[in-house]
Amino acid sequence: MDRRSLLSVAGISLAAPSLIVPTLVRAQPRPFVYHSVNAFSGPFAVSGKYSDLGVRAALKAFGNDLGRAIDYRRIDTEGNPAIAVRKVQQAIGQDQARHFGGAALSNEALAIMKEIGQAGGVYLTYVGADEVTGRDCNRSTFRWSLPTYGAVHTVLQPLLQQNPKWKRIYTITGQYVFGEALLRNAKAVMQPQGVQHIGNSYHALAEKEFSGYLGNAMSSGADVLLVLNFGANTLDLLRQAAAFGIKRRMAVVVVWFSGLDTFQALGADVTEGMYFGLQYWHGQDTPGNRAFLKVFREEFKENPRFYSAADYQIAMLMFDAVRRAGSDTPAELVKALENHRYEGLTGEEEIRAFDHQVVKNYLLVRGKGKAAMKDADDYADILSTTRAVVPQAASDCKMTPA
Amino acid sequence: MNIYLFQALNGLGVGMVYFLLSVGLSIIFGLLGVVNFAHGALFLVGAYAAMSVGGATGSFVAGLLASFVVVALIGLLGERLLLRHTYGMPHEAQILITVGLAFVLTEAVVLLFGPEPRQVPVPEGLAGVLMLGAYPVPIYRVFVAGVCALIGAALWLLFERTLFGARVRAGNESARMLSLLGIRVKRVYALTFALGAGLAGLAGGLAAPLRGADPAMGAEAVVIAFVVVVLGGIGSFSGPLVGGLLIGITQSMMSTLWPEGARLAIFLLMAATLLFLPKGLFGRV
Numbered sequence: 001m002d003r004r005s006l007l008s009v010a011g012i013s014l015a016a017p018s019l020i021v022p023t024l025v026r027a028q029p030r031p032f033v034y035h036s037v038n039a040f041s042g043p044f045a046v047s048g049k050y051s052d053l054g055v056r057a058a059l060k061a062f063g064n065d066l067g068r069a070i071d072y073r074r075i076d077t078e079g080n081p082a083i084a085v086r087k088v089q090q091a092i093g094q095d096q097a098r099h100f101g102g103a104a105l106s107n108e109a110l111a112i113m114k115e116i117g118q119a120g121g122v123y124l125t126y127v128g129a130d131e132v133t134g135r136d137c138n139r140s141t142f143r144w145s146l147p148t149y150g151a152v153h154t155v156l157q158p159l160l161q162q163n164p165k166w167k168r169i170y171t172i173t174g175q176y177v178f179g180e181a182l183l184r185n186a187k188a189v190m191q192p193q194g195v196q197h198i199g200n201s202y203h204a205l206a207e208k209e210f211s212g213y214l215g216n217a218m219s220s221g222a223d224v225l226l227v228l229n230f231g232a233n234t235l236d237l238l239r240q241a242a243a244f245g246i247k248r249r250m251a252v253v254v255v256w257f258s259g260l261d262t263f264q265a266l267g268a269d270v271t272e273g274m275y276f277g278l279q280y281w282h283g284q285d286t287p288g289n290r291a292f293l294k295v296f297r298e299e300f301k302e303n304p305r306f307y308s309a310a311d312y313q314i315a316m317l318m319f320d321a322v323r324r325a326g327s328d329t330p331a332e333l334v335k336a337l338e339n340h341r342y343e344g345l346t347g348e349e350e351i352r353a354f355d356h357q358v359v360k361n362y363l364l365v366r367g368k369g370k371a372a373m374k375d376a377d378d379y380a381d382i383l384s385t386t387r388a389v390v391p392q393a394a395s396d397c398k399m400t401p402a
Numbered sequence: 403m404n405i406y407l408f409q410a411l412n413g414l415g416v417g418m419v420y421f422l423l424s425v426g427l428s429i430i431f432g433l434l435g436v437v438n439f440a441h442g443a444l445f446l447v448g449a450y451a452a453m454s455v456g457g458a459t460g461s462f463v464a465g466l467l468a469s470f471v472v473v474a475l476i477g478l479l480g481e482r483l484l485l486r487h488t489y490g491m492p493h494e495a496q497i498l499i500t501v502g503l504a505f506v507l508t509e510a511v512v513l514l515f516g517p518e519p520r521q522v523p524v525p526e527g528l529a530g531v532l533m534l535g536a537y538p539v540p541i542y543r544v545f546v547a548g549v550c551a552l553i554g555a556a557l558w559l560l561f562e563r564t565l566f567g568a569r570v571r572a573g574n575e576s577a578r579m580l581s582l583l584g585i586r587v588k589r590v591y592a593l594t595f596a597l598g599a600g601l602a603g604l605a606g607g608l609a610a611p612l613r614g615a616d617p618a619m620g621a622e623a624v625v626i627a628f629v630v631v632v633l634g635g636i637g638s639f640s641g642p643l644v645g646g647l648l649i650g651i652t653q654s655m656m657s658t659l660w661p662e663g664a665r666l667a668i669f670l671l672m673a674a675t676l677l678f679l680p681k682g683l684f685g686r687v
Contacts, residue, residue: 041509043618045517175662202662208613208622211412211543212657212664218537219405232618235519239614243524243540245531265519265614 031069032328034318035091036311037077037084037102037112044079046261047104047307053300054311055101061295061312062319070319073097077108084108085115092119098330101314103127104307106178113141122321122330122337124314126279128230128256130181133357134390137397140330142337142356144314145279146389148178148256152185153388154362155255155277156226160193166251168198170222172213172237174229175202182228182255198222203233210237214244227254234258235265242270251275259306263367263379271367271379278363280309280345281382288343303377313345346385355397361385408537409654415543417650418550419612423605423623424630425557425642426598432637433574433594436485437493439500442624443507444599448473448606449615450511453522462525469607470600476507477599481592489591504620512617519616546608553604554643561639570594574637602627629672635685644683 036055040048055072062070075091077084084103091097098121103109106129116123117138125132126145133143146154160166169190173179183200190197199220201213214237217225225246227237234254241252257276282293282303292312296304304312317337325332338353346361365380373379427441448469455472456465480503488495524542531538561567569590573580581587606623613619626649634645649668656664675682 043621045512045617046519049517200661201657204662204665206622206625207665208619209416209653211416212409212654213661215405215408215412215537215654216658216661219408232519232616235616236613240612243531243542243612245538245540261518265521265616267521267523269523270521 029068031071032066032319032322033071033073033095033097033099034315035073035075035088035097035100036315037075037088037100037108038104038307038311039079039108040074040076042078042080044104048074048076050261050305050307051102051104051311053296054304054308054313055315057292057296057299057304057308058312058315058319060299061291062316065323066319075100077103077105079105079108081105081107081111085111088112088115092116092121098122099318099328099333101125101318102311106132110136113138116140120330122318122333124317126310126314128178130396131177133355134396137355137399139334139356139399142314142317142351142358144310144317144358144360146360146362146387147357148181148185149390150362150386150388151255151277152182152189154384154386155253155275155364156186156189157193157388158364158384158386159253159275160189160195163251166195166223168196168220168222169224169226170198170217170220170250171200171226171228172210172217173200173202174205174233176205178230179228186226186228186255203229205233207233208236210240211244213237214241214246217246218244218249222250224251224253227252228256230256231258235262238266238270238274242266247273259309260303260377260379261305261307264377268368268370268373268379272369274367275383276365276367276380278306278365278380279360280304280306281363281365281380282309282377283380284346284363284382284385286343286345286347288347288349289345292345309345317342317351352389352392354392354399355395356399357389357397359387359389361387405658406655408534409658410651411534412539412543413651413654414647415539415547415650416654417647418547418554419605419609419646420626420630420649421643421646422550422553422601422608424627424634424646425554425639426601426605427627428631428634428636428638428642429570429601430595430598431631433570434485434489434591435493436488436496436595437500438598439497439624440480440503440507441500441598441602441627442620442622443504444473444477444602444620445606445609445623445627446511446615446617446620447476447507448603449522449610449619450515450520450606451603452607452610453520453615454515456522462528466604466607469610470604473603473606474596474600476603478592478596480599481595485595486588486591504624508617508620515615515617517617519614522610522615524611542611546612549608553601557601557639566590566593626668629668631682633672633675633682635682638682638684641682641684 038048038051075087100123103125106127109125109127117140123140124142130147173183201216252274255277259278321333321336322328325336341350349360351358363385364383430438451472452465452469455468484499528542528545530541577587630645634641652667656667
């Protein structure tokens with residue numbers, strides 16, 4: 001476990017009175033300990049690198065509002081759920097840790113949320129697996145990102161309405177729980193719109209060579225290639241799709257895209273003209289995002305990536321809940337978070353009480369050409385923002401009442 | 403053009419890259435008996451060397467040369483400083499050392515370049531597609547397949563028609579006899595390891611515009627390299643060529659026949675080979 005204490009607000013504020021009354025022994029308020037769980041090393045270290053910046057931005061933005069120090073500690077999962085569980089158990093057992101945030105990978109989050117739930121802690125995450133606020137929901141866990149239902153509806157519905165000539169869709173889907181959920185939701189959107197799903201190629205998580213699947217898409221005569229995977233799979237697939245000139249044959253729509261980091265990894269030549277669904281984009285003009293950008297750019301002299309934004313948001317939610325509750329007791333924090341409405345990064349956001357899912361905007365953007373980019377990070381135009389969440393009646397979450 | 407013909411041709415191109423990726427592994431094991439688990443990391447370093455030098459000089463060819471030279475030098479150093487001391491030891495020692503080397507190289511790349519995946523542009527003259535009937539094929543993929551074929555031919559000439567090649571082949575049969583004939587076997591070992599490493603680096607340099615450069619690419623590459631070598635036969639030159647082509651074509655054809663099983667199929671092929679031909683198709687060890 002890596003430990004970082006970045007603020008000693010209480011220490012500073014209490015130093016002055018102690019000089020005036022030196023004979024009195026003053027008890028220092030116990031610092032609030034926040035554990036950020038992420039892959040800070042290993043193949044997914046990129047998420048940890050940027051999530052760390054996000055938490056540090058939140059510490060800076062929150063300043064002294066808590067009236068006590070915030071002790072920020074990092075738990076390095078190495079991108080491995082087994083290691084994540086072991087280290088979280090260790091933190092709970094040895095350090096009495098109860099306040100957690102983060103995890104970029106769904107399998108890690110699903111594993112540790114059970115541990116934190118059993119220990120009666122509080123955990124905020126932003127992974128995509130539907131189960132987090134669906135079948136596996138628990139009282140301790142909150143999720144900021146919209147899951148697959150919202151992503152698919154936000155991206156596909158407006159595009160199909162605006163492009164009535166799109167009648168045939170071919171999908172390439174990651175054969176894992178997340179990909180299956182995207183595919184299931186995509187089919188549900190296509191059917192009522194009279195759009196034909198003419199074929200699908202599943203691929204493995206470890207797949208790097210997508211040319212064969214792209215051949216299938218090209219031979220299908222589809223109007224749209226719908227990409228239903230994430231991370232490195234999406235990067236490899238899009239890079240190869242552009243090389244094969246797919247964009248000249250059909251529209252390319254990516255339902256779930258990380259954001260600035262992945263635009264940078266591909267370059268505008270690849271992403272130009274493609275459609276993407278995003279949880280966060282630094283170019284969105286909202287009061288919450290303006291405040292975040294100000295702090296982040298001052299601190300790090302760059303634009304935030306998705307992981308920075310997400311970790312900033314969940315850390316801010318946690319710190320703010322402690323402030324509003326006047327306590328860091330997990331039960332009090334859960335109460336403070338439920339039904340909480342706030343100015344979030346994507347506009348006004350609200351945490352549903354019945355499944356602990358944040359209702360927030362999801363963005364549909366289109367990749368820009370190099371010539372149209374106003375600055376080095378101006379990769380996309382926002383086409384629309386929509387908040388679509390699974391209605392309570394259709395939710396798989398059966399939360400045990402407190 | 404029929405989709406299956408397209409997939410077969412596409413598989414040939416993919417297979418040539420797999421050949422180049424794995425031939426160094428096969429050569430190293432054939433002569434030195436070293437199971438080189440750092441092979442994927444050498445591929446990774448090659449990609450980053452090509453990206454850096456190509457980016458700094460604006461020359462794609464300079465980047466490719468750098469991918470070979472830099473990684474060959476790393477291989478040479480690794481052999482002289484580390485592996486040379488393990489030749490008399492059981493394989494476990496070499497596995498531990500090469501796995502350690504892989505970690506060091508990967509983390510060094512992360513330290514120098516950061517954990518983010520990087521874009522490596524296709525050289526301007528090789529951008530665009532060729533049409534095979536209704537199917538586009540990227541010109542760069544055709545170029546890579548051609549370069550791999552040329553390298554394969556050059557390697558064949560090196561091993562079959564030169565004194566160095568004769569020494570490597572002789573060393574493969576009996577290093578002790580080679581030494582008794584007055585040949586400096588240690589030098590042959592070092593040069594062979596450097597050549598094998600350099601080929602992994604060159605494969606990384608060629609693959610970078612196809613797949614970008616990212617710190618995780620080595621781990622995936624070493625898996626494919628081992629599958630190809632096990633299938634083709636450890637220690638032979640023709641093994642990786644046939645193995646690479648078989649894997650490439652199988653993977654590509656299965657993408658149409660049974661997409662969800664495309665990756666599984668290459669491992670099934672390897673398992674079947676191990677079961678019925680434990681030495682691989684052309685194995686000598």
